[in-house]
Amino acid sequence: MTTLNRHGSRTRQRSEVPLDRIILGDCLEKLGELPDGSIDLVFADPPFNIGYDYDVYNDKQEVSKYLDWSRRWMTEVSRVLKPNGTFWLAIGDEYAADLKVIAQREIGLIPRSWVIWYYTFGVNCTKKFSRSHAHLFHFVKHSTDFTFNDESIRVPSARQLVYNDRRANPRGRLPDDTWILRPQEPEAGFNPTDDTWYFSRVCGTFKERAGFHGCQMPEQLLGRVINVSSNPGEIVLDPFGGSGSTLITAKKLDRRFLGFELSPEYVTRIEQRLAATRVGQKLDGIEDARDGGKAKKTTARRRLSSSES
Ligand SMILES: C[S@@+](CC[C@H](N)C(=O)[O-])C[C@H]1O[C@@H](n2cnc3c(N)ncnc32)[C@H](O)[C@@H]1O
Numbered sequence: 001m002t003t004l005n006r007h008g009s010r011t012r013q014r015s016e017v018p019l020d021r022i023i024l025g026d027c028l029e030k031l032g033e034l035p036d037g038s039i040d041l042v043f044a045d046p047p048f049n050i051g052y053d054y055d056v057y058n059d060k061q062e063v064s065k066y067l068d069w070s071r072r073w074m075t076e077v078s079r080v081l082k083p084n085g086t087f088w089l090a091i092g093d094e095y096a097a098d099l100k101v102i103a104q105r106e107i108g109l110i111p112r113s114w115v116i117w118y119y120t121f122g123v124n125c126t127k128k129f130s131r132s133h134a135h136l137f138h139f140v141k142h143s144t145d146f147t148f149n150d151e152s153i154r155v156p157s158a159r160q161l162v163y164n165d166r167r168a169n170p171r172g173r174l175p176d177d178t179w180i181l182r183p184q185e186p187e188a189g190f191n192p193t194d195d196t197w198y199f200s201r202v203c204g205t206f207k208e209r210a211g212f213h214g215c216q217m218p219e220q221l222l223g224r225v226i227n228v229s230s231n232p233g234e235i236v237l238d239p240f241g242g243s244g245s246t247l248i249t250a251k252k253l254d255r256r257f258l259g260f261e262l263s264p265e266y267v268t269r270i271e272q273r274l275a276a277t278r279v280g281q282k283l284d285g286i287e288d289a290r291d292g293g294k295a296k297k298t299t300a301r302r303r304l305s306s307s308e309s
Contacts, residue, residue, distance in 0.1 A: 014032075014033060014034060014035045014036070015033060015034075015035070016035070017034055017035065017038050017039065017235060017258060018258060019235070019256045019257070019258060020251070020256055020257055020258070021258065021259075021274075022241050022244060022247060022258075022259040022260070022261055022267050022270040022271060022274065023258070023259065023260050023261075023267075024260075024261060024262075024264055024267045025260055025261075025262070026260070026262060027073055027076075027239035027240060027260040027262075028069070028072055028073050028076065030239075030260045031073065031076035031077065031079075031080060031239060031260070032076060034080045034237075035080070036079055036080065037079075037080070037081065037082045037083060037085075038080055038082065038235070039080045039081055039082060039085060039235050039236075039237045039258075040081075040082055040084075040085055040086070040147070040230050040231075040234035040235050040236065041085065041086050041087075041088070041147075041225075041226065041229050041230040041234065041235070041236045041237070041255075042077045042080070042081060042085070042086070042087045042088070042236075042237045042238070042239070043088045043090075043222065043225055043226070043236065043237075043238050043246050044073075044074075044077065044087070044088070044089050044090070044238065044239050044240055045090040045215065045217060045238075045240055045242065045246075046070065046073070046089075046090075046091070046239070046240050047059045047240070048091065048092040048094060048095065049061055049063075049066045049094065049095060050092060050094055052214070052215070053214075054263065055262075055263035055265050055266060056262050056263045056264075057262050057263070066095070067095075067098055067102070070095070070098075070099055070102060071102050071106065071107075073239060074087075074089075074099070074102060074103050074107055074109075075107055077239065078107050078108070078109055078141065080237070081141050082141070083141055083142055083145065084140075084141065084142055084145040084146050084147065085140070085141050085146070086138070086139070086140050086141075086146055086147060086229040086230070087103070087109060087137075087138075087139040087140070087141075088136060088137065088138055088139075088225050088229065089103065089135075089136070089137040089139070090117075090134055090135070090136050090217070091134070091135050091137070092131075092134055092135070093131070093135070096135040096137075099137075100114075100137055103137065103139055104139070109139035109140070109141065110139060110140050110141065110142070110143050111137065111138070111139055112138045112139065112140055112146075112148075113136075113137075113138040113177050114135065114136075114137060114138075114177065115135070115136040115137075115138060115177045115178070115179055116133050116134075116135065116136070116177065116178045116179065117133060117134045117135075117136055117179045117221065118132060118133050118178055118179060118180045119132060119133065119134070136179070136225075138229075146229075147228075147229050147230055147231060147234075148228060148229065149227060149228050149229075149231070150174055150228065151171070152227040152228060153174070153175065153224050153227055153228045154171055154172035154173060154174060154175075155172050155173060155174075155175050156172045156173075157169065157172055157173040160172065175224075179221065179224075202216045202217070202218050202245075202285075206285075207284070208284035208285055210243045210244070210245070210269065210273060212243065212265070212266065212269045213242050213243035213266060213269075215242050215243070216242065216243040216245055217242075217243075217245045217246065218245075218284075218285050219245055219248065219249045219252075219283040219284045219285050220283055220284075220285040222245055222246050222249040222250075223249050223252075223253060223283045226246075226249055226250055226253050226255060227253065230255055232253070232254040232255065233254065233255070233256065234255055234256065235255070235256045235257070235258065236250040236255045236256070236257045236258075237257070237258050237259070238257075238258075238259045238260075239259075239260050240260070240261070241259040241260060241261030241266060241267070241270055242261065242266065243266070243269070243270070243273075244259065244261075244266075244269070244270030244273050244274065246259065247259045247270065247274060248273055248274065248277050249283060251274060251277050251278075251279060252277060252278070252279065252280065252281045252282070252283055253283075254279050254280065
């Protein structure tokens with residue numbers, strides 16, 4: 001909305017942050033309506049510009065157009081973040097380098113981690129190696145003042161799991177920056193010594209699957225991002241709603257939330273999902289990375305759980 005100011009020129013009115021809802025519309029326009037410094041955490045999983053078949057969005061833009069658009073929405077993200085805010089960007093190989101340079105060098109966001117989300121069940125290729133990863137860039141606005149709740153996402157260390165070493169920190173350790181998502185859980189290939197992330201990609205047959213969006217992110221992955229980079233009651237924004245999983249996860253974790261989405265169909269489905277979700281509800285997917293995706297608990301896992309209770 002624009003109004004005339006007392007000098008007679010037009011200024012844009014920036015209203016309060018609308019909370020706990022998904023809003024139909026273009027994120028660039030909707031971000032523009034948010035006040036400066038009003039959001040604690042932005043998680044964005046934009047279209048990758050690879051020709052994916054979305055409901056209304058055309059995912060095959062000219063390279064320069066896509067990059068210019070990415071620059072504009074990420075600049076808005078930076079503006080709406082609080083001074084101690086955090087921005088997580090999920091992006092594919094095709095534009096990871098470009099978007100990192102834009103966010104870091106042009107917009108001035110400060111990189112903390114470059115996480116690789118390793119998954120399977122990607123498209124099987126025959127003339128190149130099959131894609132099994134996506135990039136998760138973790139940026140902050142301030143170099144020292146930002147939320148990082150390491151306690152909320154710790155995993156058992158090898159000292160605890162393998163060596164039963166009394167010197168092991170009973171609080172476990174931070175996960176590595178490669179997050180493994182192995183739906184088929186090969187016991188032999190990935191055993192409990194891997195203190196990495198055992199969350200599955202949300203495949204077609206999974207209970208978690210909402211069923212209307214092919215890019216649905218796993219709640220366990222989103223839970224790790226939201227837990228580590230925000231506190232209960234703070235505001236989480238997702239400019240690209242998709243299936244709504246960021247908002248669902250934020251609600252379960254007792255965060256305030258806001259999402260934007262271009263497709264009326266997706267918005268309706270997200271609203272239905274949100275209405276069926278309760279604060280405090282368990283996240284879908286493998287319950288806890290500290291279980292390594294396996295139900296049985298080792299002594300070290302039991303120790304980790306009891307040290308936290
Ligand atoms: C990769 S998907 C997001 C998937 C989401 N992270 C999830 O877990 O389901 C990107 C979404 O952005 C939406 N989109 C594309 N351009 C948009 C824009 N300018 N504003 C808002 N949403 C947009 C698309 O319709 C699509 O649903």
